[in-house]
Amino acid sequence: MTRVGVLGAGISGLTAAYRLTQSDMAINVQVLEAADRPGGVIRSDAVDDRLVEAGPNTLRPSPLLETLIDDLNLEPERVWANDDASRRYIVRDGTPVSLPISVGDFLTTNLFSTTAKLRLLGEPFIGRGDADDESLAAFARRRLGPEVLNYAVAPFVGGVFAGDPEQLSARHAFDKLVQLEKEHGSLFWGALRSSGGDDETPSGLYSFRDGAEALPGALVDALGDRIAYDTSVSAIRREETRWTVETEHDTGTQTGAFDALICTLPLHALSSIDVDTGVDCAPLRDVEYPPVHVVALGYERSAVAHPLDGFGMLVPPVEDDFDILGTLFSSTLFANRAPDGTALLTTFVGGARDPALARREADAIQSVVERDLAALLGISGSPSFRHHVHWPRAIPQYTTGYGAVKDTIDALEAEHSGLHFAGNYRQGVSVGDAAASGADAAARVQNTL
Ligand SMILES: Cc1cc2nc3c(=O)[nH]c(=O)nc-3n(C[C@H](O)[C@H](O)[C@H](O)COP(=O)(O)OP(=O)(O)OC[C@H]3O[C@@H](n4cnc5c(N)ncnc54)[C@H](O)[C@@H]3O)c2cc1C
Incomplete structure (x- = not known):
């Protein structure tokens, strides 16, 4: 029987491991996880009659996630976002303004000035860029104008990557936009021509009755005793035809031998373990995972003047009276x-x-949040519920030059037979993208056995 080790039990590792157990081949899978729980950054906390997400709040349908939901019988647990969630607010001049979703809204909105609207209407007439790896800010400034960068693109990337558009690479972080420009010469025409999507995949945002953690939870149930917790990988090396993995335990270091490995550790964790390779891994060490705080506050509904009739609000960096990135309702x-x-x-x-x-300290962060929410949403009084999660290293930033990171991973896979990589640093940071990279790695393992 072939033995495959999966390092990390986030969504990418769990998906990879589950896919291997579905295979017709005789594969024995073992997942090695440093923490005492699975799911990585996907964590749903039930506290004081509330359900709070520490990581992802919403999932977007993808062909792979739909298959997993079917296979794992999760459909009865799925909950779709409220219809109001299609409304999104962006803060402008200290007030949440709803993002236009129709031509009529666009013409009348005060989110953008008349100059910005005219600039945006000219987008189809702007020539293609020729930079090979442009920042998202440069791309957006060039195609959409500075105001749309400030009041749409920058807050949006704050919401997805907790990122800075001046640093993120358009090509690596938002390849679909770059492809629209390349193929159609215009984001506007490209989006129009490629709208519709496939009929099989539903649209909308969803979670599960018990929160996003239901997805890794169902994978864990399917994997049974194939997951070892409190098992921190400290070294991997090739010994003759097999891979040896060293793990740290209260009782000391243990070793295990595998025919193939799927490594889904975040790059900052991978960089601190001992990997026996001739490949220069410096680009992996340089990837930033900036810290993020997730602060959930509960108020009496009557204390909040805003109708809260939407997904939430995003705060553009140019709104410098405020410090928060955004708030989900x-x-x-x-x-x-x-x-x-x-x-x-x-x-x-x-x-x-x-x-x-x-x-800064948790108390200082909470004060910032309470201050900004009071000003933006017209809140009187203090919250009666507080829940605070700190991710010291939250989401990898696909900055300009990220091609060197992808090349390094490709070189490691090419150099070392049986060593595969998956995770949110590879083909996108969403839960769906991370799961897809796990499924792809599982397929590569099966193809090479
Ligand atoms: C605050 C926040 C909000 C987000 N919101 C959304 C959202 O709304 N929608 C969305 O689609 N995506 C969202 N994301 C992104 C998405 O959740 C993640 O990109 C994805 O879940 C990452 O999965 P992963 O398996 O690649 O990595 P991780 O979840 O980081 O899993 C890696 C695993 O490896 C383990 N590990 C680390 N070091 C070792 C070691 N030495 N040995 C063994 N194990 C180790 C870790 O403990 C962890 O379990 C959000 C992320 C964050 C942080």
């Missing part, structure tokens, strides 16, 4: 997340935009 987004008559608001702080703020 969690009790609007999904039913049963907070007691009736109360509001649950989940706010993100830090990221690449403000790593220094994210290094």
Whole structure:
């Protein structure tokens, strides 16, 4: 029987391991996880009659996630976002303004000035760029104009990557946009021509009755005793035809031997373990994972003047009276997340935009959040519920030059037969993208056995 080790039990590792157990081949899978729980950054905490997400709040349908939901019988647990969630607010001049979703809205919105609207309408007439690896800010400034960069693109990347558009690479972080320009000469025409999607995959945002953690939870149930917790990988090396993995335990170092490995450790963790290779891994060590705080606050509904009729609000960096990245209206987004008559608001702080703020004490961060929410949403009084999660290293930043990271991973795989990589640093940071990279790695293992 072939023995495959999967390093890390986040969504990419769990998906890889599950896919291997589905194979017709005789594969014995063992998942090695440093923490005492699975799921990595996917964590749903039930506290004081509330359901709070420490990591991802919403999932977007993808062909792989739909297959997993079917296979794992998760459909009865799935909950779709409230219809109101299609409305998103962006803060402009200290007020949340709803992002236009129709031509009529666009013409009348005060989110963008008339100059910015005219600039945007000219997008189809702007020639293609020729930079090979442009920052997202440069790409957006060139195609959409500075105001749309400031009041749409920058807050959006704050929401997805907790990132800074001046640093992120358009090509590596938002390849679909770059391809639209390449293939259609215009984002506007490209989006119009490629709209529709495939009929098989539903649209909308979803979670599960018990939160996003239900997905890794169902994979864990399917994997049974194939996962070892409190098992921190400290070294991997090739010995003759097999891979030896060293792991740290209270009782000391242990070793295990595998025919193939799928490594899904975040790059900062991979960089601190001993990997026996001639490949120069310096580019992997340089990838930033800025800190993020997730602060969930509960208020009496009557204390919040804003109607909270949307997904949430994003705060552009140019709105410099405020320090938060954005807030999800969690009790609007999904039913049963907070007691009736109360509001649950989940706010993100830090990221690449403000790593220094994210290094301050939890109390200071909470004060910043309460201050900004009071001003932006018209809140009176203090929250009656507080829940705070700190991710010292949250999301990998696909900055300009990220091609060197992808090349290094490819070189490691080419150099070392039986060593495969998956994770949110490879083909996208969403849960769906991370799961897909796990499934792809499992397929590569099966193809090479
Ligand atoms: C705050 C936040 C909000 C997000 N919101 C969304 C969202 O709304 N929607 C969305 O689609 N995505 C969201 N994401 C992104 C998405 O959740 C992640 O990119 C994805 O879940 C990462 O999965 P992964 O398996 O690649 O990595 P991880 O979840 O980081 O898993 C890696 C695993 O490796 C383990 N590990 C580390 N070192 C070792 C070691 N030495 N030995 C053994 N194990 C080790 C870790 O403990 C961990 O379990 C969010 C992320 C964060 C942080």
